[in-house]
Amino acid sequence: MNNNVTLKDIAKALNLSISTISKSLNDSYEISLETKEKVLVYAKFHNYSPNRMAKGLKEGKSRSIGVVVCSLDNNFVSQMLDGIDKYSTEKSYQIIIMQSKESLEQESACLSLLYARGVDGILISPAYENVDLSYLISLQDGGLPIVLFDRLSDQIETHKVGADNFKGAYNATVHLIKTGHSRIAHLNTNTTLSITTERLNGYKKALIDYGIEFKPELVRYCDYADTTKLMNDLERSIQFYMSLDERPDAIFTATDQITTKCLAILNRLKYKIPEDIAIIGFTNTDLADALKPSLSTIHQPAFEIGQLAARKLISIIESRYKITEFETIVLDTVLMIRESTRNRLRA
Amino acid sequence: MNNNVTLKDIAKALNLSISTISKSLNDSYEISLETKEKVLVYAKFHNYSPNRMAKGLKEGKSRSIGVVVCSLDNNFVSQMLDGIDKYSTEKSYQIIIMQSKESLEQESACLSLLYARGVDGILISPAYENVDLSYLISLQDGGLPIVLFDRLSDQIETHKVGADNFKGAYNATVHLIKTGHSRIAHLNTNTTLSITTERLNGYKKALIDYGIEFKPELVRYCDYADTTKLMNDLERSIQFYMSLDERPDAIFTATDQITTKCLAILNRLKYKIPEDIAIIGFTNTDLADALKPSLSTIHQPAFEIGQLAARKLISIIESRYKITEFETIVLDTVLMIRESTRNRLRA
DNA sequence: CTGTTAGCGCTTTCAC
DNA sequence: GTGAAAGCGCTAACAG
Numbered sequence: 001m002n003n004n005v006t007l008k009d010i011a012k013a014l015n016l017s018i019s020t021i022s023k024s025l026n027d028s029y030e031i032s033l034e035t036k037e038k039v040l041v042y043a044k045f046h047n048y049s050p051n052r053m054a055k056g057l058k059e060g061k062s063r064s065i066g067v068v069v070c071s072l073d074n075n076f077v078s079q080m081l082d083g084i085d086k087y088s089t090e091k092s093y094q095i096i097i098m099q100s101k102e103s104l105e106q107e108s109a110c111l112s113l114l115y116a117r118g119v120d121g122i123l124i125s126p127a128y129e130n131v132d133l134s135y136l137i138s139l140q141d142g143g144l145p146i147v148l149f150d151r152l153s154d155q156i157e158t159h160k161v162g163a164d165n166f167k168g169a170y171n172a173t174v175h176l177i178k179t180g181h182s183r184i185a186h187l188n189t190n191t192t193l194s195i196t197t198e199r200l201n202g203y204k205k206a207l208i209d210y211g212i213e214f215k216p217e218l219v220r221y222c223d224y225a226d227t228t229k230l231m232n233d234l235e236r237s238i239q240f241y242m243s244l245d246e247r248p249d250a251i252f253t254a255t256d257q258i259t260t261k262c263l264a265i266l267n268r269l270k271y272k273i274p275e276d277i278a279i280i281g282f283t284n285t286d287l288a289d290a291l292k293p294s295l296s297t298i299h300q301p302a303f304e305i306g307q308l309a310a311r312k313l314i315s316i317i318e319s320r321y322k323i324t325e326f327e328t329i330v331l332d333t334v335l336m337i338r339e340s341t342r343n344r345l346r347a
Numbered sequence: 348m349n350n351n352v353t354l355k356d357i358a359k360a361l362n363l364s365i366s367t368i369s370k371s372l373n374d375s376y377e378i379s380l381e382t383k384e385k386v387l388v389y390a391k392f393h394n395y396s397p398n399r400m401a402k403g404l405k406e407g408k409s410r411s412i413g414v415v416v417c418s419l420d421n422n423f424v425s426q427m428l429d430g431i432d433k434y435s436t437e438k439s440y441q442i443i444i445m446q447s448k449e450s451l452e453q454e455s456a457c458l459s460l461l462y463a464r465g466v467d468g469i470l471i472s473p474a475y476e477n478v479d480l481s482y483l484i485s486l487q488d489g490g491l492p493i494v495l496f497d498r499l500s501d502q503i504e505t506h507k508v509g510a511d512n513f514k515g516a517y518n519a520t521v522h523l524i525k526t527g528h529s530r531i532a533h534l535n536t537n538t539t540l541s542i543t544t545e546r547l548n549g550y551k552k553a554l555i556d557y558g559i560e561f562k563p564e565l566v567r568y569c570d571y572a573d574t575t576k577l578m579n580d581l582e583r584s585i586q587f588y589m590s591l592d593e594r595p596d597a598i599f600t601a602t603d604q605i606t607t608k609c610l611a612i613l614n615r616l617k618y619k620i621p622e623d624i625a626i627i628g629f630t631n632t633d634l635a636d637a638l639k640p641s642l643s644t645i646h647q648p649a650f651e652i653g654q655l656a657a658r659k660l661i662s663i664i665e666s667r668y669k670i671t672e673f674e675t676i677v678l679d680t681v682l683m684i685r686e687s688t689r690n691r692l693r694a
Numbered sequence: 695c696t697g698t699t700a701g702c703g704c705t706t707t708c709a710c
Numbered sequence: 711g712t713g714a715a716a717g718c719g720c721t722a723a724c725a726g
Binding site: 032059 | 695696697698699701702703704
């Protein structure tokens with residue numbers, strides 16, 4: 001069966017030419033119903049399926065798209081991939097997923113491979129380490145459609161799909177303020193990606209709007225290079241917070257990883273949530289309700305981000321004209337209020 | 348740049364023939380060092396990368412492998428995929444991931460597509476709905492290498508890589524018994540896959556070995572068809588358990604999904620863990636330590652399963668001979684004792 | 695309506 | 711050492 005039946009085989013068997021078979025299978029108007037019927041039946045019976053490599057080679061497209069993410073083993077990423085896969089499958093594109101593991105070098109390697117493979121376009125959420133998108137831009141200049149998702153950047157002009165990080169962070173912080181918290185710490189990453197700065201800015205803006213002084217010592221930027229480093233940085237940060245004369249009464253954590261790791265650390269250090277410290281963070285974990293106390297979160301529409309990004313990419317791929325007008329789509333986050341940010345005022 | 352530079356282009360530019368270029372780039376002994384050098388430099392400078400579709404078409408291989416899983420949006424699956432990706436990338440195979448969403452129909456569709464794409468082999472963890480692997484077998488008979496991972500089956504003879512589900516379940520149950528639990532409920536899935544029956548058998552064996560009567564009413568088989576159904580079944584099961592005259596004092600949950608969803612339900616119904624009921628389950632969640640009480644788990648070596656499965660598949664792909672001797676590799680699980688199964692005897 | 699032909703980019707015999 | 715030519719499976723322009 002892997003000794004695939006080809007057009008040639010069918011042609012021989014049916015005593016027709018290869019092109020007649022091809023046209024029949026593509027339902028060309030040139031072919032008589034009778035012949036088509038015959039071919040279709042034979043093809044179906046012998047389980048014919050066109051060789052996509054040949055087709056791709058011929059047509060100069062592969063009907064596949066490359067997806068580059070930081071890691072497969074990441075809850076939030078999985079949800080986005082699910083969305084990407086859903087839309088791509090609907091449109092009969094196959095996705096080839098590659099991991100950068102937050103390394104610029106690996107990311108380039110992924111891109112080269114995808115390019116060599118002849119993908120029709122690329123969806124990418126750049127590595128944290130990546131401050132330089134020039135390789136991506138050169139690919140785009142070469143005619144390869146590219147769409148950024150989740151982690152956006154101003155360096156490249158193309159369609160971009162992400163969450164409204166500013167507003168999400170703003171809402172989270174305001175929520176903390178309104179529930180009686182005033183010394184609000186913020187744990188973020190040590191990168192320059194827009195998701196970092198936007199979330200930081202949302203946090204700051206909320207403080208300003210509510211007349212709370214911004215204290216730089218309450219913001220710590222943790223190393224995302226690897227899990228161990230991140231864990232260390234987070235633990236040190238929390239210890240630091242707790243050693244302050246004026247301890248923070250709440251933490252706003254900026255990413256999925258930071259949020260869940262903080263929980264484990266706070267747990268280990270025996271701090272009580274929300275009595276000792278309240279916590280709210282960006283995370284899409286399914287376990288928010290299973291946690292005790294249940295975890296207040298800023299939820300990102302991960303599936304939709306993926307789906308929409310795929311849609312935008314495929315729209316470029318299938319557009320006959322060169323796109324000059326690009327969109328940046330920003331989806332709303334949802335503030336999920338649970339027990340980890342219980343109201344201090346009514347307590 | 349997507350108007351790729353081809354062998355032809357290089358040949359023209361260097362006033363050589365296409366085959367000379369091809370041979371140079373493949374470091375053939377037939378070509379003079381001088382020419383090779385010239386070609387290599389030119390190729391590198393112009394960023395030549397071979398068109399993998401053309402190469403694949405020519406060679407009858409694509410250096411890609413298809414991976415079929417139930418869902419991308421699943422913590423445990425992600426970890427296995429990570430392992431698969433790691434090994435495949437090392438061996439310069441690309442992976443094409445497809446989701447069956449537990450549907451037999453979708454699974455077949457995935458397999459057809461992968462086959463059409465000309466993958467060199469397939470890694471599959473069959474859909475829950477799938478009780479009939481005949482399509483897979485026919486692909487294998489046609490010469491396509493196939494390796495099963497995680498969810499194994501006796502229906503097909505090939506390499507298989509999974510966890511030791513029997514022993515994992517046995518150890519979990521024994522752990523519950525040794526910590527003073529005697530009315531141990533078991534929540535499993537309503538399927539006939541080996542992972543279901545093995546876990547059930549491990550549970551039973553432990554009861555027998557420790558002289559505890561097996562009570563069928565303490566075992567419930569929940570519908571995995573979709574999240575809502577599963578959620579309903581689980582909730583009803585828990586309500587049922589709690590309505591018994593002799594309430595169970597512990598639950599052993601058989602899968603990742605079941606474990607985490609149970610936690611949320613128990614939380615919502617305000618049952619205290621482990622006072623009201625202890626819980627231990629198969630799950631690889633990162634949040635086991637962040638939960639309160641922290642969650643005792645049976646941890647599966649997901650990454651290793653993926654890695655090993657990829658290794659076995661690639662070994663078949665690259666073997667010159669037809670494989671007749673197949674292996675089933677079973678990896679040990681790890682019992683992670685935390686607070687959700689605190690010892691009742693010392694309490 | 696059907697068939698012939700060329701060619702996508704590459705490898706690989708076989709000549710020169 | 712190098713090149714010409716065939717062919718992987720497919721599509722499409724063109725002939726008949």
